[in-house]
Amino acid sequence: MAHPLLAGKPGDIQLLLGNEAIVRGAIEAGIEVVTCYPGTPSSEVPDTFFRLSPEGSYFFEYSTNEKVALEVGGGAALGGALTLTTMKHVGVNVAADPMMTLAYIGVPGGLVLLSADDPGCHSSQNEQDNRIFARLAGYPVFEPCTAQEAKDMTREALLLSRKWQQPVMLRTTTRLNHLRGPVELAKPRVPASAGEPEKNPRRFVPIPAVARVRHAELLKKLEEIRAEMAASSFNECSGQGDFGVVATGICRAYLKDALDELDLHGKVKALTLGVTNPLPETLCADLLSSVKRVLVLEEGEPVIENELRALAQKQGIAVEILGKGFAGLTRLGEYETRMTKIALSQALGLPSAATPACAAPASLPQRPPNLCAGCPHRAAYYVVRQVYGDSAFYSSDIGCYTLGILPPLAMADFLLDMGSSVSTGCGFAKASGKPVVAFIGDSTFFHSGITGVINAVFNNHDLLLVVLDNHTTAMTGGQPHPGVEVTAQGHNAAQVSIEGVLAACGVREVRTVNPMNLKATREAVEELKNMTGVRALIAREPCIIHARRILGKKPVQAAYVPEVTDSVRNCLETLACPSFKVVEGGVIVDETTCTGCMVCLQVSKDIKARKRGAK
Known part of the structure; x- marks a missing residue:
C-alpha cells in the first residue's frame, strides 16, 4: 500500500508535520532528485524522502556533506532534473562555494535549497539568519509560516526555479519545520526533465571572462523575478488605518494570533510577506506611504527592517519604522504571540497586553541533554580522562559526543564546527605546547574531518585523534554514512574503511578497540599517549539505539x-x-x-x- 504522502488525492486533507508538508510539495512539483546532509531541524525532510524512495519516482541520496549535496544537486539541475537539496542553516556555510556560483550559471532543471534555520539554537552552535546568505548569493527566498504554506511554497519554488532557471531558497525555521497542521493536497505533477542537457561553456564554465558576464545576467534576472513576484499570492496586504505592520516567516502566524487576541483585525494595515527576496518594493512602498508608523516583525537579523528603511529613504517617504530594540523585539532567539502583542500594544499606545509567559513549574526536575545509557562514547571518554586527566585539552566536534562537555566527563574544551576538532586541535597544540586529544564521530569524519587529518600529517602536527565510530549518524536520527556496515535497507556493499582512509592520509599509528572493553582501550590510549605526531584511536561500537533498531540487538x-x-x-x-x-x-x-x-x-x-x- 502506497504511503499517504504519495497516494493522497487532490482535495484530501492530511495532518502533516511542516517537514512532511515540504516533502509533499516537492512530490506535487514532480521532484526528480533529492540530495541532503541531515541536520535538525531539517532532518525529517530527507528521512521521509528516504522512507518513500522505494515507491517514489525520484532519486535520493544522503550525501557526504552539504557541499557535496549541493554539488550533486546542482549537477542534476544542470542535467535537466528538478532538484531539492536540504540542510540545516549551518550546513549552508559548508555549501557556500557551490551556492554562490550556481546563481551565476543558473540551473536549467530547477533547484531549491532548503535552509532550515534555528532561531534560539535549539540544536545548533549558532542562530545565523540565512536570508542574508540568500541576498549575498542572489537567491529568491520563500518563507512559509504554516504547514499548508510549507507544501504550497515548496511546489511553487521548485516550479518557478525551473521557469527562471535560477536556484531558489526555501527558508524555514525550527517552529515551522516541527509544527503540525492540516494540509490540503493538490494534484502531483508527473516528473519530467527540462530537456536534453545543453553544452554551453560560455554559461556553465565560470572562468573570469564568463563570470563577469554571468554576474550581470544574474542581476538582470533578479529584477525580472522581482517584477513577477510583486503579484505573488504569498504576499498580502489587508486592513486600514495609519498604523502598519510588516511580518515575515513564522512571525506572520504570531501576528495573526495577536491581532485576534487584541481585536485589531482590519484596524491596522498588515503586510505579510511570504516571498521576501527580492523585496516587493511597490507593495512595501504603498504601505509605507499610507501610514505614519510601521512595526516590523521578523526573527533574527533586521533584514526586512533595513530594506524598508532604505526604500523609505530612496523614495522620500516620511514614516517611522519600529523594529529591533523596540518593545523587547530582539535579534536573539524566537518570537511568539505574547511578544508580538506587547509590541503591538506599545506601538499603538494601548494598555499593556502583557500576559504571563508559559513556564514549567519550578518543582519539575530539569532534564538536560545527556549521553544515553550504554553509549559507547561514555566509556571512551572515561578511559581517556583516566589516562590524560586535566593535563590535556580536549578538542570536540559536532555530534552526540559533544555532550561529553557535561561533568563529570568534561571532555570538551573547545569547538568550532563540523570537522574542526582535528584542525583546531592542531593549531591549539602548536600555539600552547599542550597535549591535545581531538574527538570526532564517524559521520563527521567523513563529512569534513579527512582534510584536517591530511593537513595534520603534512604539517607534522602532534595530536591524538579519537574517532568515535558508533556505526551511524546518531544525533540527527540514525542516517547512514559511507562507513556504516548496515543501513535500514540492508548491508552496505560500498562501506568505506576508516582505517583505510587514515592510512591513505599518512597516519601510521592506528589502534582500533571496542571502548566497552576498558582494559584494552586503556592500553591502547596509554600506548598512543607515549608517541608523537598524528596518531589515531578508533573506538568502535554501535550506538545503542542503532543496535536495537537496525542490528536487532537487545x-x-x-x-x-x-x-x-x-x-x-x-x-x-x-x-x-x-x-x-x-x-x-x-x-x-x-x-x-x-x-x-x-x-x-x-x-x-x-x-x-x-x-x-x-x-
Whole structure:
C-alpha cells in the first residue's frame, strides 16, 4: 500500500508535520532528485524522502556533506532534473562555494535549497539568519509560516526555479519545520526533465571572462523575478488605518494570533510577506506611504527592517519604522504571540497586553541533554580522562559526543564546527605546547574531518585523534554514512574503511578497540599517549539505539547494586551513567534503561584496583 504522502488525492486533507508538508510539495512539483546532509531541524525532510524512495519516482541520496549535496544537486539541475537539496542553516556555510556560483550559471532543471534555520539554537552552535546568505548569493527566498504554506511554497519554488532557471531558497525555521497542521493536497505533477542537457561553456564554465558576464545576467534576472513576484499570492496586504505592520516567516502566524487576541483585525494595515527576496518594493512602498508608523516583525537579523528603511529613504517617504530594540523585539532567539502583542500594544499606545509567559513549574526536575545509557562514547571518554586527566585539552566536534562537555566527563574544551576538532586541535597544540586529544564521530569524519587529518600529517602536527565510530549518524536520527556496515535497507556493499582512509592520509599509528572493553582501550590510549605526531584511536561500537533498531540487538542482562560501597559511589561520580539512580539509602540501577554493557562493573573494579595500588 502506497504511503499517504504519495497516494493522497487532490482535495484530501492530511495532518502533516511542516517537514512532511515540504516533502509533499516537492512530490506535487514532480521532484526528480533529492540530495541532503541531515541536520535538525531539517532532518525529517530527507528521512521521509528516504522512507518513500522505494515507491517514489525520484532519486535520493544522503550525501557526504552539504557541499557535496549541493554539488550533486546542482549537477542534476544542470542535467535537466528538478532538484531539492536540504540542510540545516549551518550546513549552508559548508555549501557556500557551490551556492554562490550556481546563481551565476543558473540551473536549467530547477533547484531549491532548503535552509532550515534555528532561531534560539535549539540544536545548533549558532542562530545565523540565512536570508542574508540568500541576498549575498542572489537567491529568491520563500518563507512559509504554516504547514499548508510549507507544501504550497515548496511546489511553487521548485516550479518557478525551473521557469527562471535560477536556484531558489526555501527558508524555514525550527517552529515551522516541527509544527503540525492540516494540509490540503493538490494534484502531483508527473516528473519530467527540462530537456536534453545543453553544452554551453560560455554559461556553465565560470572562468573570469564568463563570470563577469554571468554576474550581470544574474542581476538582470533578479529584477525580472522581482517584477513577477510583486503579484505573488504569498504576499498580502489587508486592513486600514495609519498604523502598519510588516511580518515575515513564522512571525506572520504570531501576528495573526495577536491581532485576534487584541481585536485589531482590519484596524491596522498588515503586510505579510511570504516571498521576501527580492523585496516587493511597490507593495512595501504603498504601505509605507499610507501610514505614519510601521512595526516590523521578523526573527533574527533586521533584514526586512533595513530594506524598508532604505526604500523609505530612496523614495522620500516620511514614516517611522519600529523594529529591533523596540518593545523587547530582539535579534536573539524566537518570537511568539505574547511578544508580538506587547509590541503591538506599545506601538499603538494601548494598555499593556502583557500576559504571563508559559513556564514549567519550578518543582519539575530539569532534564538536560545527556549521553544515553550504554553509549559507547561514555566509556571512551572515561578511559581517556583516566589516562590524560586535566593535563590535556580536549578538542570536540559536532555530534552526540559533544555532550561529553557535561561533568563529570568534561571532555570538551573547545569547538568550532563540523570537522574542526582535528584542525583546531592542531593549531591549539602548536600555539600552547599542550597535549591535545581531538574527538570526532564517524559521520563527521567523513563529512569534513579527512582534510584536517591530511593537513595534520603534512604539517607534522602532534595530536591524538579519537574517532568515535558508533556505526551511524546518531544525533540527527540514525542516517547512514559511507562507513556504516548496515543501513535500514540492508548491508552496505560500498562501506568505506576508516582505517583505510587514515592510512591513505599518512597516519601510521592506528589502534582500533571496542571502548566497552576498558582494559584494552586503556592500553591502547596509554600506548598512543607515549608517541608523537598524528596518531589515531578508533573506538568502535554501535550506538545503542542503532543496535536495537537496525542490528536487532537487545539487552540480555542488567546491572545491579548488591551493596553501596565507596567504589559504587565513585563509579556514579566518575561515569554518571543515567541508569544509576540515587535513592534514599543508596544507589540503584534502573533495569528499564540499563543496557547491560557492564561498563560500570569494570569501572568499579578499576577504582578498587587503583585504591589497592595506592596502599
